[in-house]
Amino acid sequence: MNDTKKKNIEEVRLMKGNEAIAHAAIRCGCDGYFGYPITPQSEIMETLMELEPWNTTGMVVLQAESETASINMVYGGAGCGKKSMTSSSSPGVSLMQEGISYIACAELPCVIVNVMRGGPGLGTIQPSQADYFQSVKGGGHGDYKLITLAPASVQEMADHTVMAFDLAFKYLTPVLILADGVIGQMMEKVILPPFQPRMIEEEIREKCPWATLGKPKSRKPNVITSLSLEAEEMETINIRLQAKYHKIEENEVLYEEFSCDDAEYLIVAFGTSARVCQKAVEMARAEGIKAGMLRPITLFPFPTVAISNHANKVKGMLTVEMSAGQMVEDVRLAVNGRVPVEFYGRMGGIVPSPDEVLKALKDKIVKQQLVIN
Amino acid sequence: MTVNEIINPANLVYEKPKVMNDTPMHYCPGCSHGVVHKLIAEIIEEMDFQEKTIGIAPVGCAVFAYKYLDIDWQQAAHGRAPALATAVKRLLPDRLVFTYQGDGDLAAIGTAETIHAANRGENIAIIFINNGIYGMTGGQMAPTTLVGMKSSTSPNGRTVPLNGNPLDITKLLAQLDGTCYVTRQSVHTVGSVRKTKKAIRKAFENSMMNKGTSVVEVVSTCNSGWKLTPEASNDWMVENMFPAYPLGDLKDL
Amino acid sequence: MKEEIIIAGFGGQGVLSMGKILAYSGLMQGQEVSWMPSYGPEQRGGTANVTVILSDERISSPVLNSYDTAIVLNQPSLDRFESKVKPGGTLIFDGNGFKRFPTRTDINIYRIDATEYAYANNESKTMNMIILGGLLKVRPIVQVENVLKGLKKSLPDRHHHLIPMNEKAIQTGMKLIQKLS
Numbered sequence: 001m002n003d004t005k006k007k008n009i010e011e012v013r014l015m016k017g018n019e020a021i022a023h024a025a026i027r028c029g030c031d032g033y034f035g036y037p038i039t040p041q042s043e044i045m046e047t048l049m050e051l052e053p054w055n056t057t058g059m060v061v062l063q064a065e066s067e068t069a070s071i072n073m074v075y076g077g078a079g080c081g082k083k084s085m086t087s088s089s090s091p092g093v094s095l096m097q098e099g100i101s102y103i104a105c106a107e108l109p110c111v112i113v114n115v116m117r118g119g120p121g122l123g124t125i126q127p128s129q130a131d132y133f134q135s136v137k138g139g140g141h142g143d144y145k146l147i148t149l150a151p152a153s154v155q156e157m158a159d160h161t162v163m164a165f166d167l168a169f170k171y172l173t174p175v176l177i178l179a180d181g182v183i184g185q186m187m188e189k190v191i192l193p194p195f196q197p198r199m200i201e202e203e204i205r206e207k208c209p210w211a212t213l214g215k216p217k218s219r220k221p222n223v224i225t226s227l228s229l230e231a232e233e234m235e236t237i238n239i240r241l242q243a244k245y246h247k248i249e250e251n252e253v254l255y256e257e258f259s260c261d262d263a264e265y266l267i268v269a270f271g272t273s274a275r276v277c278q279k280a281v282e283m284a285r286a287e288g289i290k291a292g293m294l295r296p297i298t299l300f301p302f303p304t305v306a307i308s309n310h311a312n313k314v315k316g317m318l319t320v321e322m323s324a325g326q327m328v329e330d331v332r333l334a335v336n337g338r339v340p341v342e343f344y345g346r347m348g349g350i351v352p353s354p355d356e357v358l359k360a361l362k363d364k365i366v367k368q369q370l371v372i373n
Numbered sequence: 374m375t376v377n378e379i380i381n382p383a384n385l386v387y388e389k390p391k392v393m394n395d396t397p398m399h400y401c402p403g404c405s406h407g408v409v410h411k412l413i414a415e416i417i418e419e420m421d422f423q424e425k426t427i428g429i430a431p432v433g434c435a436v437f438a439y440k441y442l443d444i445d446w447q448q449a450a451h452g453r454a455p456a457l458a459t460a461v462k463r464l465l466p467d468r469l470v471f472t473y474q475g476d477g478d479l480a481a482i483g484t485a486e487t488i489h490a491a492n493r494g495e496n497i498a499i500i501f502i503n504n505g506i507y508g509m510t511g512g513q514m515a516p517t518t519l520v521g522m523k524s525s526t527s528p529n530g531r532t533v534p535l536n537g538n539p540l541d542i543t544k545l546l547a548q549l550d551g552t553c554y555v556t557r558q559s560v561h562t563v564g565s566v567r568k569t570k571k572a573i574r575k576a577f578e579n580s581m582m583n584k585g586t587s588v589v590e591v592v593s594t595c596n597s598g599w600k601l602t603p604e605a606s607n608d609w610m611v612e613n614m615f616p617a618y619p620l621g622d623l624k625d626l
Numbered sequence: 627m628k629e630e631i632i633i634a635g636f637g638g639q640g641v642l643s644m645g646k647i648l649a650y651s652g653l654m655q656g657q658e659v660s661w662m663p664s665y666g667p668e669q670r671g672g673t674a675n676v677t678v679i680l681s682d683e684r685i686s687s688p689v690l691n692s693y694d695t696a697i698v699l700n701q702p703s704l705d706r707f708e709s710k711v712k713p714g715g716t717l718i719f720d721g722n723g724f725k726r727f728p729t730r731t732d733i734n735i736y737r738i739d740a741t742e743y744a745y746a747n748n749e750s751k752t753m754n755m756i757i758l759g760g761l762l763k764v765r766p767i768v769q770v771e772n773v774l775k776g777l778k779k780s781l782p783d784r785h786h787h788l789i790p791m792n793e794k795a796i797q798t799g800m801k802l803i804q805k806l807s
Contacts, residue, residue, distance in 0.1 A: 014779075032460060064489075065489035066485060069489065070456075072457055075457055075460075076457030076458065080464055082460075084460065098450055182689060187661035187662075188660050188661070212427050212445035213465065214423075215443065217423075221439070223448065225446075225447075272689070275687045275688060276687040276689060278687065279687035354687050355692075
């Protein structure tokens with residue numbers, strides 16, 4: 001939610017979140033996008049095809065035959081040290097889980113965008129946040145984690161695309177941008193990131209010595225694989241992965257606070273829910289209720305410490321999600337029983353209104369506190 | 374004459390290709406994979422392409438192909454090799470990119486990836502080992518298992534009402550506009566090995582000339598899965614596999 | 627200043643593009659803007675609506691439950707959104723095909739028969755701009771010159787020759803709109 005007001009009006013563009021991702025991908029030197037159409041994120045590939053970056057930066061854009069093929073094309077591209085990405089929405093991302101697990105194990109950098117819609121099943125095309133568990137607790141098979149970014153504005157859709165590639169290459173791991181139909185479809189002001197050239201091959205060979213670009217005489221063959229039949233060897237790989245995730249938890253937590261300084265009640269929400277909750281906080285404050293909001297920007301790593309610290313200061317917390325209540329489990333783990341943590345959510349593609357959130361805050365938290373006191 | 378006197382370059386009549394390393398192969402004695410691996414290694418060496426080749430290994434018996442050939446490899450999820458190869462070749466258009474896949478990988482779980490990569494005319498070579506059975510998982514029925522042929526999941530022989538028909542995917546791939554060269558070979562005799570080598574070389578050259586997708590099917594044996602001796606397997610293949618999967622070029626543009 | 631607007635009607639009435647032009651106009655006068663459409667197959671013939679917010683401050687929720695102004699272009703949209711106009715707010719409707727008319731007395735209600743006018747004068751392509759003109763007459767939230775600037779920024783060059791036609795439609799709408807209560 002950057003303030004774009006002071007910037008030169010010429011730099012400010014008005015576009016959909018999905019379009020912002022496409023522009024940002026080209027600008028940050030992405031080498032390859034591979035995707036399959038699905039509402040509500042098809043504008044990402046449509047914008048790329050319209051912009052024809054193969055004529056400018058040389059970026060490859062390809063419509064694959066399925067999400068399965070898309071994510072495996074990303075695997076192939078990432079294995080060559082190329083900045084590779086795909087995007088989809090919930091059902092399509094379910095289909096990608098096999099590939100994501102392989103990429104995580106092979107320790108390859110890539111970016112996956114999930115513009116969530118209501119599920120389960122084919123569900124609706126309306127916005128949802130019900131893929132939280134899938135995103136931060138695994139999704140595919142095996143012990144792996146995805147760095148998960150949760151943009152809450154069109155500006156962040158652009159910014160997170162750049163950040164996602166940086167993190168992916170820093171930690172050699174897939175990074176997920178977990179948006180929803182509102183953020184994808186909504187138009188807002190955005191300042192696009194500056195152009196960065198794509199990495200040239202010498203640069204890739206230097207920065208990604210593991211990349212399969214063809215074996216020069218000077219080194220051994222590079223092999224991208226996620227297979228080892230020896231259990232001891234596989235455990236070693238797992239230990240290495242866990243150490244990496246631990247390092248990510250120590251260094252990469254991002255969150256934003258709103259009206260938290262003197263807050264007696266804390267709302268925790270991400271993405272579109274956080275936008276709605278911010279309004280609810282404004283309304284609560286107008287009524288004299290000291291509410292604040294914490295918005296996790298990274299869902300993995302989760303801002304556990306920040307939420308835990310608030311548990312020492314506030315009387316209660318309300319987690320608001322467009323799901324049956326998924327992130328609330330992580331909030332409760334962080335709070336560890338010190339204050340009540342309640343949940344309010346809508347499902348199946350419904351976005352809660354600021355009114356509903358305010359009412360839930362009053363009914364579930366504020367009134368309960370009055371009863372206790 | 375001592376052994377060391379015999380080993381000198383003047384006496385050399387045959388050697389292992391340098392692209393092939395000394396790792397002992399895990400393939401069963403009599404398996405066709407080793408022969409095809411060696412042919413690929415020879416061709417890469419002859420073309421002087423070791424620095425420019427990226428191979429995509431499948432899931433199946435050849436999952437460890439990357440252990441034996443000293444080139445850069447990616448090992449794909451089951452059936453997805455053509456998707457990986459698509460991205461690799463598009464991002465590195467001056468490289469030689471090939472997939473090495475078995476019948477289960479290419480013609481069952483990876484049918485969509487195979488057909489669409491070939492239909493787009495990706496400039497890759499697909500080496501397809503068809504032995505009509507799942508070797509690695511222990512001899513289960515494959516899409517190319519012949520009618521009447523026994524496997525662990527068709528213990529009384531494949532029947533059409535129960536199991537459906539064998540899939541001649543190579544014939545299907547030859548129909549697609551994206552393929553430039555589709556051929557079916559074998560490696561059970563010296564003559565057939567030579568022909569297969571020529572075919573793979575042509576497929577690799579096509580990839581470098583960006584002519585489209587080349588498919589080289591090698592009708593192969595799996596003596597362990599077929600529960601026959603290597604020799605009997607070859608005979609069985611000639612008698613039973615060749616009538617269903619006849620050798621020769623299906624397409625050569 | 628902050629204006630929260632819902633525009634609703636049938637797909638094909640130019641609901642989403644009217645919202646877009648409004649958002650671009652806000653952009654041209656340096657405001658914060660958000661444009662949140664209902665999306666999907668309903669764009670084609672079903673109901674379509676878009677929430678547009680123009681504000682001097684950072685915009686929190688792009689999804690709202692009440693609006694300063696509602697522009698409703700068909701009966702289902704009136705039925706759905708009349709009750710969601712804030713007291714003292716504005717409701718603008720195009721009466722074409724309506725069987726039930728607005729009844730609230732605590733809001734400002736305007737009628738603009740843009741559909742009828744546009745078809746009678748063969749100007750159906752600028753129907754939504756006539757309505758936008760009506761809105762700007764009663765709620766001058768953006769200046770007409772910024773609307774024109776916004777059109778220039780949002781339209782591809784090949785469509786810039788259409789801008790004068792749109793300007794004329796805005797003027798038409800300003801004349802056409804009538805206050806009912």
